[in-house]
Amino acid sequence: MTVDDTRRDPGIPVAAGREERSPDPRFVPIPPEAEERSSDPRFVPIPPEAEERFSDSRFVTIPPEAEEALPPADTVTGKLGRAFFRRLPVWPLVEFLSKKKVPRHRHSFWYTIGSMALFFLVVQIVTGVLLMVYYSPSQPWSSVQRIVMEIPFGGLLRSIHHWSANLMLLALFVHLFSTFFMKAYRPPRELTWLTGLALLGTTMFLGFSGYLLPWDDLSFFATRVGISELEKMPLLGTWIAGLARGGPDVTVDTIGRFYPLHVVVLPLLLLAVLSVHLFFVQVQGVSEPDSFRALPPEQKRYHRFFSEYLVNEIPIWMALAALLVALSALFPRVLAPEADPAAAAPEGIKPEWYFMVPFQMLKLFPGSLELLGMALTGLIPVLFLVVPFVDRSVPADRRGRVATRVGVAFLVYLVAMTVWGMVS
Amino acid sequence: MTDADKAGEVRRSSGVAQNEVGGRQGVDRGRRRFLWVTGGLGLAWLGLAAYPIYRYLAPRPAPDPFGEEGRALVKKVSPADVAAPGSGANGSYGQRGCIVLRTPEGELRAFDSKCTHAGCNVNFAGDRIFCHCHGGMYDFGGKNVAGPPPRPLTPLRVFEENGVLYVAPTDRKQEG
Numbered sequence A: 001m002t003v004d005d006t007r008r009d010p011g012i013p014v015a016a017g018r019e020e021r022s023p024d025p026r027f028v029p030i031p032p033e034a035e036e037r038s039s040d041p042r043f044v045p046i047p048p049e050a051e052e053r054f055s056d057s058r059f060v061t062i063p064p065e066a067e068e069a070l071p072p073a074d075t076v077t078g079k080l081g082r083a084f085f086r087r088l089p090v091w092p093l094v095e096f097l098s099k100k101k102v103p104r105h106r107h108s109f110w111y112t113i114g115s116m117a118l119f120f121l122v123v124q125i126v127t128g129v130l131l132m133v134y135y136s137p138s139q140p141w142s143s144v145q146r147i148v149m150e151i152p153f154g155g156l157l158r159s160i161h162h163w164s165a166n167l168m169l170l171a172l173f174v175h176l177f178s179t180f181f182m183k184a185y186r187p188p189r190e191l192t193w194l195t196g197l198a199l200l201g202t203t204m205f206l207g208f209s210g211y212l213l214p215w216d217d218l219s220f221f222a223t224r225v226g227i228s229e230l231e232k233m234p235l236l237g238t239w240i241a242g243l244a245r246g247g248p249d250v251t252v253d254t255i256g257r258f259y260p261l262h263v264v265v266l267p268l269l270l271l272a273v274l275s276v277h278l279f280f281v282q283v284q285g286v287s288e289p290d291s292f293r294a295l296p297p298e299q300k301r302y303h304r305f306f307s308e309y310l311v312n313e314i315p316i317w318m319a320l321a322a323l324l325v326a327l328s329a330l331f332p333r334v335l336a337p338e339a340d341p342a343a344a345a346p347e348g349i350k351p352e353w354y355f356m357v358p359f360q361m362l363k364l365f366p367g368s369l370e371l372l373g374m375a376l377t378g379l380i381p382v383l384f385l386v387v388p389f390v391d392r393s394v395p396a397d398r399r400g401r402v403a404t405r406v407g408v409a410f411l412v413y414l415v416a417m418t419v420w421g422m423v424s
Numbered sequence B: 001m002t003d004a005d006k007a008g009e010v011r012r013s014s015g016v017a018q019n020e021v022g023g024r025q026g027v028d029r030g031r032r033r034f035l036w037v038t039g040g041l042g043l044a045w046l047g048l049a050a051y052p053i054y055r056y057l058a059p060r061p062a063p064d065p066f067g068e069e070g071r072a073l074v075k076k077v078s079p080a081d082v083a084a085p086g087s088g089a090n091g092s093y094g095q096r097g098c099i100v101l102r103t104p105e106g107e108l109r110a111f112d113s114k115c116t117h118a119g120c121n122v123n124f125a126g127d128r129i130f131c132h133c134h135g136g137m138y139d140f141g142g143k144n145v146a147g148p149p150p151r152p153l154t155p156l157r158v159f160e161e162n163g164v165l166y167v168a169p170t171d172r173k174q175e176g
């Protein structure tokens, strides 16, 4: 390569005046800038700053605020922090989260219910993965029996999975109603509300699909009844029921369907919707109750999310964990006798409490009225779905009061039916 | 590079003064056609992929409990269990449950035990047939007399042969 060649290559500029000093133009020393651009770094001594340069110039600097907030550059954490934020331009996100604050008021408790549900979800994932280690869908009942009888702490894990599922749903229902009565579904938070409903629905499906897996006689008949109600739905009912069962009746084939739904499909769906839900909450900030919003700015008090608020949550989570263990130890989940598709349904058979309303409706609307009963039950989610589009306006509006009353009536109805179903 | 992009490229680089409006419309039409074609191809591809998946998941027919002989052995109930008028018991045939009983008048009867309400298996309870799930009740004729069940139980033809009981479908169409 001659000097002329080098000159023609715009990638390797030659410093002016250098070439004259060398008798042989082929041995012109490569200017420092050229060195750093060499495509093969093995043959170029690395200048001290090289490690901090990237081919993509967008990643060269970090924002001055980050520079300020990070530990000094000569400490290990400071170095790691700078290296991280130079590679991933996410400092604005960190800043956003570090400034995030949560309003403090007398209703604050209701705003922690969602995070309780989140805690139970984590417990479900951990215990669920552990249960999968010994569960076998081809020998459903005996593998669960083995977990309960033989495997150390197996019974405890199973009971925790059961109790945590129940408490997660309880938390979601409380979260639903507290959000409802605080009118937090109103614009601009309709989408958060809708994703929340989707989360509740998915969780109920998780409960329904998980209920079948132990294949005891409770789970068998509960699933048979549940799917046969689905089957009576007009238009698509028969088709969906057939797909769900894998045939005209609930068999081990049905477990083949429910198992992947319960451990893969629904959890992935849940996590996807959950991230959207939480993203909306982060972007919009948590809603404030009317009483708080009406306060003059100087009287509004906040918790910083990091770490004031989170630190306050830790004792709650620890209490919940203790509650789970206590409930599981005192009221372990029993494994009923293995399902026998030919035997009579056991006496006193009942679904879990969160399916008690449709169960009670099934008893109350006999024969030809049954579809009406099912339609009435199906109306519940529809009403929740439309409420943010009906009751949209500021407080003290007539429609707002109507929504509150309807909500109270609903709550009374749900609780009454559930209690009635449980005692009858 | 899409067709639409190419069209835009040609128009920009040609330097020929052309009717701007007509040019844009042409580009839009090309782009729309392109979207329709790719959209259609995508749907067709999805359909091709979905069909085998659907067939894989489609429900399988249940085995015929009566088999080739057209009858099924009743398990868990012997003729002696239903010898006395008014007696009866839960049994099974194939993978299914049944109830065999002798009416107070002395007639031997059998029913598939699947409740016509929501599919629990009913229980022979001495003086009637009871469903534990939602309190449905049937009489000895299989007729729904109380609770939510909308229809009578499916009757089966029952007969004794060599000291064991068999059930077979009645002439009436099999339900459930």
Ligand code: FES
Binding pocket: A225, B115, B116, B117, B118, B119, B120, B131, B132, B133, B134, B135, B136, B147, B148, B149
């Ligand atoms: S399934 Fe028998 S009464 Fe409902």
